[in-house]
Amino acid sequence: MQHLVGGISSAGRALPALNDRAFRVDHAFGPYLVGDDGRRYIDTALGFGAILLGHADPVVNAAVCAAIERGSMPAFAHRAEEEAADALTAACGPLTSAMFTNSGSEAVHMACRIARAVTGRGTIAKIAAGFDGWFDPVALGNAGSAEALLGNGPRPVRNGVTLLRYNDMADVERLFQENDDIAAVIFEPLLANAGCVVAEPGYLEMLQATARRHGALLIADEVLMGFRSRFGLASHGMKLNPDMATVGKAIGNGFAVAAVLGQPEVMAAAADGRAVRAGTYSGNPVATAAVVATLEQLAKADYEALAARGERLRARLASTFAAQSQQISTSGLGMVFTPWFAGEAPRSYEAAAATIRPDKSLALHYALREQGVMTMPQGYGRLYLSFAHDDAVIEQMEGAIRLAATALQEG
Numbered sequence: 001m002q003h004l005v006g007g008i009s010s011a012g013r014a015l016p017a018l019n020d021r022a023f024r025v026d027h028a029f030g031p032y033l034v035g036d037d038g039r040r041y042i043d044t045a046l047g048f049g050a051i052l053l054g055h056a057d058p059v060v061n062a063a064v065c066a067a068i069e070r071g072s073m074p075a076f077a078h079r080a081e082e083e084a085a086d087a088l089t090a091a092c093g094p095l096t097s098a099m100f101t102n103s104g105s106e107a108v109h110m111a112c113r114i115a116r117a118v119t120g121r122g123t124i125a126k127i128a129a130g131f132d133g134w135f136d137p138v139a140l141g142n143a144g145s146a147e148a149l150l151g152n153g154p155r156p157v158r159n160g161v162t163l164l165r166y167n168d169m170a171d172v173e174r175l176f177q178e179n180d181d182i183a184a185v186i187f188e189p190l191l192a193n194a195g196c197v198v199a200e201p202g203y204l205e206m207l208q209a210t211a212r213r214h215g216a217l218l219i220a221d222e223v224l225m226g227f228r229s230r231f232g233l234a235s236h237g238m239k240l241n242p243d244m245a246t247v248g249k250a251i252g253n254g255f256a257v258a259a260v261l262g263q264p265e266v267m268a269a270a271a272d273g274r275a276v277r278a279g280t281y282s283g284n285p286v287a288t289a290a291v292v293a294t295l296e297q298l299a300k301a302d303y304e305a306l307a308a309r310g311e312r313l314r315a316r317l318a319s320t321f322a323a324q325s326q327q328i329s330t331s332g333l334g335m336v337f338t339p340w341f342a343g344e345a346p347r348s349y350e351a352a353a354a355t356i357r358p359d360k361s362l363a364l365h366y367a368l369r370e371q372g373v374m375t376m377p378q379g380y381g382r383l384y385l386s387f388a389h390d391d392a393v394i395e396q397m398e399g400a401i402r403l404a405a406t407a408l409q410e411g
Contacts, residue, residue: 012048016362016377018369028055030388033374041374042397046384049192049224049336052250053297054388060253063293067285074285084288087295088251088259091232095245097267100259100283100291104223105133107246107258108186110270110277112138114244115184115217116160117275118266123181125216128163129349131193132186132221137161143194143380148349155179166191167200167348172207176214184217184243189225189234195340195352195380196332199238208240217266223248223258227295229333230303233261250298255290256281301387309394310334310385316398324409335385339364356380367407371400 007022008014015023026036031054033043043055053060067080085098101107112124124138129148132138137159141147147156150165155178162179165171176182185207191197211218219242225234226247235242243266248258260267269275281287311334321328330337331345338345341360346352358379365377373396375383389397 012378016365018366030054030056031386031390031393039372041369041372042389042393042400044373044375044383044385044397046386047254048249049228049382049384050249050252050254051384052228052386053253053294053301054386055254057253057294057297059297060255060290060293063289064255064286067289070285072284072286073281078285078288080285080288080292081283084283084291085259087292088247089261091227091295091299092245092261093232093236094241094263095233095261097264098259098261099267099270099277100257100287101279102256102258102281102287103133104221104246104248104258105135105138106279106282107223107248107260108133108138108219108221109135110275111219111244111246111260111262112184112186113277114260114262114266114269114275115219117269119183119215119217121181121183121216122160123157123179123183124161125164125175125179125182125185126161127166127187127191129166129194129197129352130186130188130191130221132188133223138186143349143352148194149353165349166194166197167203169203169206172210176210176216180214182211182214182216184219185211186219186221188221189238189240190332190336191349192224192332192336192382193380194349195346195356196330196336196338196382197346197349197352198331200347204235204238204240208242217243219243220245222246224336227251227298228335229307231298231301251294252287252290253294255287257287257291259291306385306387306389307334309389309391310337313383313385313394313397317401320398320401320405324405326405326409332382336382338380338382352380363408363411364404367404367411368400370407371403373397373400373404 024036033041089096128141129143140158140161141163164175220235227250230237244262314330329340329345341357346355356379361379
């Protein structure tokens with residue numbers, strides 16, 4: 001009898017069987033996964049973006065092991081928690097106050113609670129098709145849901161959360177005309193879970209200005225993009241100035257940790273008890289050791305070179321399939337992007353929903369998996385690269401893409 005529900009604890013991590021064999025990871029290192037059958041794969045899922053230095057980074061692992069030796073779960077304050085907060089906020093401009101949680105979903109929940117406490121308002125507006133965690137309120141309008149396609153009907157509202165259409169400036173104005181109870185707008189710098197749809201020029205700046213004009217806070221949900229495209233927040237690289245940001249994934253290189261960052265006057269609501277905070281494991285020594293060790297290395301990492309390798313791979317993916325009279329375009333950035341089976345990548349969620357081809361995404365997954373490259377099989381799946389994906393690994397991936405394109409053409 002199988003006791004693990006569905007065979008896995010998070011539904012998005014399930015992979016289809018290949019040749020009637022289920023895939024399970026035995027271990028991972030650098031850019032690779034090794035299955036329980038001993039076969040090695042280049043990994044492009046990378047813990048859904050949680051791995052940026054490479055799997056089982058020895059510096060991070062050593063710091064974590066040392067933390068475990070000192071005791072993994074004291075009930076009280078410890079020095080590493082402040083060290084991690086110092087390291088994190090040093091790269092985040094005016095967001096000089098931090099508090100740790102265990103997951104991005106928790107961080108978003110806490111940021112929304114703080115926004116409500118600070119403004120005295122009750123409604124959070126999120127981007128339709130954005131992913132801001134799996135807790136009930138912000139799960140409204142996730143990609144693939146009926147609510148995400150707003151249409152022309154009434155704006156959806158549930159559990160104090162409402163939606164606005166990405167890349168639609170007029171809809172931002174309508175939102176605030178319809179509702180004077182908006183505590184905060186939460187946005188992602190890249191609409192990743194909807195297929196890495198990028199923001200149109202001026203959209204996020206207009207969103208920020210409009211929220212400020214109406215007294216609402218701005219929360220940058222950077223659980224995915226924080227420290228992935230640059231050392232710091234992606235929103236700061238876009239010249240935005242959010243009141244709070246949520247980060248996670250890359251800041252711990254695979255260890256369970258996330259954080260809320262904010263301007264001191266905003267985060268004071270958590271310090272003085274207006275916004276209740278708790279969490280047995282929040283800021284534990286293992287997590288904070290991982291943050292310090294990860295950020296020390298990311299501070300010296302060559303983000304431009306990583307982006308260039310990714311852009312090279314995106315171009316090669318498109319040109320290889322074009323040579324086989326097959327269309328693939330990509331959306332996103334060099335270090336995280338989504339393939340689309342169309343001549344042009346979508347620039348809105350509505351276009352993405354119309355363009356998505358789950359059958360072809362699954363076929364590409366199988367074809368690349370046969371060639372030793374592991375990808376996410378979903379239509380809105382992303383390909384992530386880590387700093388361990390060096391030029392030699394990219395060359396291996398390019399070879400796998402050529403063979404996969406031929407197999408799909410013949411199949």
